[in-house]
Amino acid sequence: MLAKNKNTRRMISACTAVIAAMGLSAGVTSQSQATTKTLGLIIFNGQDTFSQLAEKGILAAAKTNGWTVKTVDVAGSVDGANSAIQNFVSAKVNAIIATVVASTSLKSGLAQATKAGIPVVSQSGGLAPGIAGNVTSVNDVSNAAPLLDMAKVMGGKGRVLAFTFKPGLPCLLRENTLDSVMSKYPNITVTKSELPSDGHAAYAASTTAAWLQTNASYSGNLAVWACYDDPAVAAISSITASGKKAFVYGYNGSADALAAIKAGTMKGTVFFDPIATGKATFAAVLTSLKAGKKANLGTIAAPFTLITSANVATLLP
Amino acid sequence: MKSNLTFVEKGTRFLVNYSALIVLAVLIVVFGTLSPSAFFSLNNLQNIFVQASPGGVVALALTITMIVGEFDLSVGYMASLAGLLVFGFMVNHHDSFILSVFYSLGATSLLGLISGLIVSRLKVNAFIGTLGIGFVAVGIVYSFSNGALITGKTPHIVDTLGLGSIIKIQNLTLLWICCIAILWVVTERTPLGVHMRAIGGQARAAELVGLPVAKIRMWAFVCSAFLAGFGGIMLSMRLGSGQPNAGNGYLLDGFSATFLGRGFYRAGEFSVPGTVVGALILQVGYNGLAIIGMPTAAKYYFSGGTLVVALALGTIAGSYHFKLNDRKRKK
Numbered sequence: 001m002l003a004k005n006k007n008t009r010r011m012i013s014a015c016t017a018v019i020a021a022m023g024l025s026a027g028v029t030s031q032s033q034a035t036t037k038t039l040g041l042i043i044f045n046g047q048d049t050f051s052q053l054a055e056k057g058i059l060a061a062a063k064t065n066g067w068t069v070k071t072v073d074v075a076g077s078v079d080g081a082n083s084a085i086q087n088f089v090s091a092k093v094n095a096i097i098a099t100v101v102a103s104t105s106l107k108s109g110l111a112q113a114t115k116a117g118i119p120v121v122s123q124s125g126g127l128a129p130g131i132a133g134n135v136t137s138v139n140d141v142s143n144a145a146p147l148l149d150m151a152k153v154m155g156g157k158g159r160v161l162a163f164t165f166k167p168g169l170p171c172l173l174r175e176n177t178l179d180s181v182m183s184k185y186p187n188i189t190v191t192k193s194e195l196p197s198d199g200h201a202a203y204a205a206s207t208t209a210a211w212l213q214t215n216a217s218y219s220g221n222l223a224v225w226a227c228y229d230d231p232a233v234a235a236i237s238s239i240t241a242s243g244k245k246a247f248v249y250g251y252n253g254s255a256d257a258l259a260a261i262k263a264g265t266m267k268g269t270v271f272f273d274p275i276a277t278g279k280a281t282f283a284a285v286l287t288s289l290k291a292g293k294k295a296n297l298g299t300i301a302a303p304f305t306l307i308t309s310a311n312v313a314t315l316l317p
Numbered sequence: 318m319k320s321n322l323t324f325v326e327k328g329t330r331f332l333v334n335y336s337a338l339i340v341l342a343v344l345i346v347v348f349g350t351l352s353p354s355a356f357f358s359l360n361n362l363q364n365i366f367v368q369a370s371p372g373g374v375v376a377l378a379l380t381i382t383m384i385v386g387e388f389d390l391s392v393g394y395m396a397s398l399a400g401l402l403v404f405g406f407m408v409n410h411h412d413s414f415i416l417s418v419f420y421s422l423g424a425t426s427l428l429g430l431i432s433g434l435i436v437s438r439l440k441v442n443a444f445i446g447t448l449g450i451g452f453v454a455v456g457i458v459y460s461f462s463n464g465a466l467i468t469g470k471t472p473h474i475v476d477t478l479g480l481g482s483i484i485k486i487q488n489l490t491l492l493w494i495c496c497i498a499i500l501w502v503v504t505e506r507t508p509l510g511v512h513m514r515a516i517g518g519q520a521r522a523a524e525l526v527g528l529p530v531a532k533i534r535m536w537a538f539v540c541s542a543f544l545a546g547f548g549g550i551m552l553s554m555r556l557g558s559g560q561p562n563a564g565n566g567y568l569l570d571g572f573s574a575t576f577l578g579r580g581f582y583r584a585g586e587f588s589v590p591g592t593v594v595g596a597l598i599l600q601v602g603y604n605g606l607a608i609i610g611m612p613t614a615a616k617y618y619f620s621g622g623t624l625v626v627a628l629a630l631g632t633i634a635g636s637y638h639f640k641l642n643d644r645k646r647k648k
Contacts, residue, residue, distance in 0.1 A: 046613060070610035078560050079552055083368045087607035090361035091352070104468045107557025108367075111361075111480050166464040167562060194464045199563045282562075 008132050018074055037095075038070045039285065040088030043099035044125075044168070046073035047198075048231060050252040051099055051275045054123060057278020058097060065286070068096075074255035076167065076197050078105045086107030089116045095285045096120045102169045103128035119288040123281040124170045133297025135281040137272035138170040142304040143177035146249040146268045149306060150223050153247055153267065157187035158221030161246075162213045163204055163231040165195040171227035174251060178225065195231060204231035208238040212246070222246040229257040230268055236265045253315070255305055261312045268308045271315065277302045333637045336580035336630045337594045340623075342600040344598060348605030355608050363487055367599035370493035371396070371555060374548030378541040383590050384504060385537045387436060387443045387518040391451030392571055395425045395542050396549030396564025398454040403550045404559025405461055422546045428454055429542020433535030447538075455602035458561045460494050466502055468558035479554030485628040489551050496544065499522040501589045513537065514586070570599055573624045580630040585637070599623060 039062050043051055055071070058074070073208030073304050081101045088096050089112050096118060098106065102280065103125045107143030119132040119310045127134050162178055165171040175192075193207050208224055215222060224239070224246050226232035232250030239246045250257050253271025260266035280302055288295035294308050307315065332339070348356045355361060375396050382389040401420040406417035428450050435446040458464075478488045504510035515523045516530050526532045549564045556563060577598050578591025602619045 008445060043613070052601045056501075068610075070607070071613060072607055073613035075566075076562075077566050078373070078556055078563050079556075079566070082556060083364075083603070086364045086368065087361075087604055090358060090364055090604075091610070092356045097383075102466060102468075105466060105556045105558045105560060108480055108555045114363075118362075164464070167466065169558065184327060194459065197565060222506075 005045075013237060013245060019057070028316065037065075037067045038091070038093040039067050039092040040084070040096040040284075041069050041071045042084045042088075042092070042096065042098045042101070043073040044081065045076050047230075048070055048100075048228065048252075049254040050228065050272070054099060054278040054281070057105045057275035057280075058123075058282050059278075060275070062278040062281035065282070068131070074101070075255035076168070078102070082109035085120065086112050088198070089113055089118060093118065095289060097123060097281055097285060098125055099281075100168050100170065101122040101125050102167070102172075103134070105129045119285065119294050121281060121284045121297075123277065126169050127299060132295040133284045133300055134169070135277060135284050135302060137270075137277060137299065137301045137302040137304045138173050140177060141250075142270050143174045144181050145212075145270055145304070145306040146251065147178060147181040147225070149268050149277070149308065150183065150225060150247060150249050151185050151188065154188060154221040154223055158189075158223060159215060160188055160190045160216065160223045160225055161201075161208060161235075162190050162192045163195055163207075163224070163235075164192050165200070165225035165227055167197070168227075174227045200231050201234035203232040205238050208235035209242065212238060212242040212244050215244070216242075223249065225249045225268075226251075228252050229254040232269070233257055233260055236260055240265065241258050253305075258307060258312055258316050261307060261309055262316050264309065268306060271305045272302055321501065329637065333580070333633060334584045336584075337577050337591065337598065340580070340582050340626070341594055341598045341601065344541050344601045344605060348601065348609065351605075351609045356605060359485065361608070363482070365597070365600050365604050366490040366493075367487040367555070368604065369596050370487075370489040371548045371552035371564075371575070372567045372570050372600075373593065373596040374496050374551060375495050375545050376384055376591060376592050377496055378390045378544035378548065379448035379568075379571040380575050380587050380589060380592040381500070381504075381513075381537050381544065382443075382541045384517045385534050385538065386515050386520055387534055388447070389432065389538060389541045389545075390444065390447040390568065391428070391432060391454060391550075392541060392545040393565040393568035394451035394454040394458075396546035396552060396567055397560070397562050398428075398458050398549065398564075399425050399546030400549035400553035400556075400563055401458050401462055401467060401561055404467040404469075404471070404553055406594075407471045408467050408559075414472045414474050418473065418550060421550060424457070425454075425546030425549075426539055427435040429539040430535070432542065433538030436532040436538060437534040456606070462559070462561055464561050466560050472586070475554050475557075478530065479551075489555060491549055492547075496547070497589060497593055504589055510561065510605070511534075518552065555583070569620070569624070570596075573599055573620070575620050575629070577623060577626075 019239045039138045043055055045051055059069055072084040074084055085096055086109055103122050114130045122131050122134040124138055132231040164175045182188055196203055199300055224235045229252045230249035232248050233256045236248055249268050253269050257269040284297055284300055375392050378392050402421040403417045406412040406420055432447050432450045435441045436443045468481050481488050512528050516533055552563055553559050574595035575587055577595030578594050579585055581594045582588045582590040606615050
């Protein structure tokens with residue numbers, strides 16, 4: 001009984017201590033509110049090269065406009081993205097940008113931002129109730145560009161290893177395009193491999209090595225397609241080590257991918273200027289603020305270029 | 318009864334018994350001082366609790382197996398599985414909410430039963446057994462959804478539970494509180510709870526006095542999987558979709574919360590109130606860091622730091638109580 005009482009006392013003391021701590025801090029005089037506007041920036045996957053550069057574009061545009069930026073990298077956690085939006089609402093930011101994470105999975109975060117009248121702009125996450133606008137280069141045309149080139153260089157027949165990542169919306173949309181384009185090439189066999197939540201490069205390298213091993217005796221055309229550049233670039237080392245030849249395609253036009261195209265180890269990538277995309281996303285924030293609470297900018301397209309050995313010199317002289 | 322402890326010993330005992338609470342209070346004071354208007358707003362306090370709720374339930378799932386001296390590495394995967402299944406049944410199969418929840422929790426409970434049988438009857442190491450079952454859960458997730466998120470029209474109750482509130486307390490927080498209350502009663506106020514702690518403390522001795530060690534451990538795994546699934550369903554209601562890997566990250570946070578909890582309530586032991594304080598420490602930390610605008614690296618320093626501190630505190634608390642009891646015996 002004594003032990004029970006002792007533990008109950010600890011529970012009561014816990015509540016008392018926490019309330020006391022809250023009171024102690026609440027008594028501290030609040031600092032004057034800053035006059036500059038603040039942007040809450042949610043990076044879904046900070047290890048992705050495109051996201052890193054898009055972040056640079058957003059930060060540069062924000063700085064030019066005199067905004068401060070609070071950044072949170074949620075490391076692929078959708079729950080973390082919802083929490084980040086809610087925390088930014090508590091921090092009373094003026095606007096929020098969510099990169100890549102599917103907007104349809106931000107229900108609780110968007111509900112709170114909408115209630116607080118804070119616009120949320122998505123970069124490549126798609127539209128959903130509560131999203132003021134979605135800036136994206138991801139569309140059917142840009143998605144299909146490397147796939148059509150791949151089918152052409154393969155002569156319409158061969159085997160493809162495709163790295164997919166369904167939790168990221170751009171990857172999911174590109175996979176849908178992969179399915180639709182490849183359905184027109186019945187002589188190309190596609191083997192899909194879903195990337196895990198982290199460690200994409202290592203996974204892509206080891207899976208490619210295993211796939212090449214199973215195709216050791218195959219003499220037709222081989223290709224590796226990834227829904228973004230990093231796994232595609234990671235696959236190159238396995239292809240080189242195996243001594244086989246495979247056409248490698250990706251998206252985003254990362255520096256590593258461009259260097260690989262120049263070196264002849266990669267066939268193509270779709271280049272979206274990530275810094276320009278970041279700046280366009282911040283511009284959408286300013287537009288949505290001007291439009292007010294009912295801002296509905298829809299999908300805002302960003303340009304793209306298919307980079308191959310023919311035009312890589314324009315980016316890497 | 319008059320205590321024979323010296324002032325220093327009393328101080329040490331206080332620090333050991335309340336270390337987790339002290340950490341929580343310090344965090345509140347620090348963040349409350351740095352950003353008082355934002356941190357102490359009603360909205361933010363609601364946020365802290367609602368954000369902690371799904372992960373808090375998963376941490377409780379982990380606590381149940383820890384109390385009986387085992388651990389369950391599948392809890393994060395179970396949460397993902399149940400969260401995905403519940404949306405899958407509602408959206409793709411047009412099942413009712415209740416039926417979808419029943420199927421989802423049934424699936425995770427069945428996997429928990431298999432874990433329990435593997436660990437308690439076949440004597441397979443829990444590390445291997447539960448990790449294996451966790452991967453099976455991932456396999457089911459991918460078989461069911463092909464790895465894609467599931468979203469679509471769902472019954473109104475999903476939004477009510479996921480986004481609604483009663484007297485300023487969000488429904489997900491109320492569900493967490495219900496879980497806490499039930500588990501607290503079971504583990505602290507029933508003979509079963511005493512048996513569980515006896516097994517966790519010294520399984521061989523518990524077996525010698527006739528306690529059904531294997532049976533209790535097996536049901537602890539079932540309970541853990543059920544709770545982890547429940548946490549996953551809460552998470553999916555919060556997201557508004559079923560995500561294939563949404564709950565995976567709860568494993569490490571769950572471990573941090575349970576070990577941090579050893580510094581409170583039953584110092585040196587795993588307990589339900591301790592885990593709740595541990596979960597709040599983590600959530601207050603994540604929330605506060607986001608509000609004051611610390612860079613992303615700070616979150617990882619905090620996560621890693623709290624895990625190390627939690628383990629250290631738990632070890633210190635455990636060894637301190639052992640020494641204290643040993644000295645009492647000698648006297």
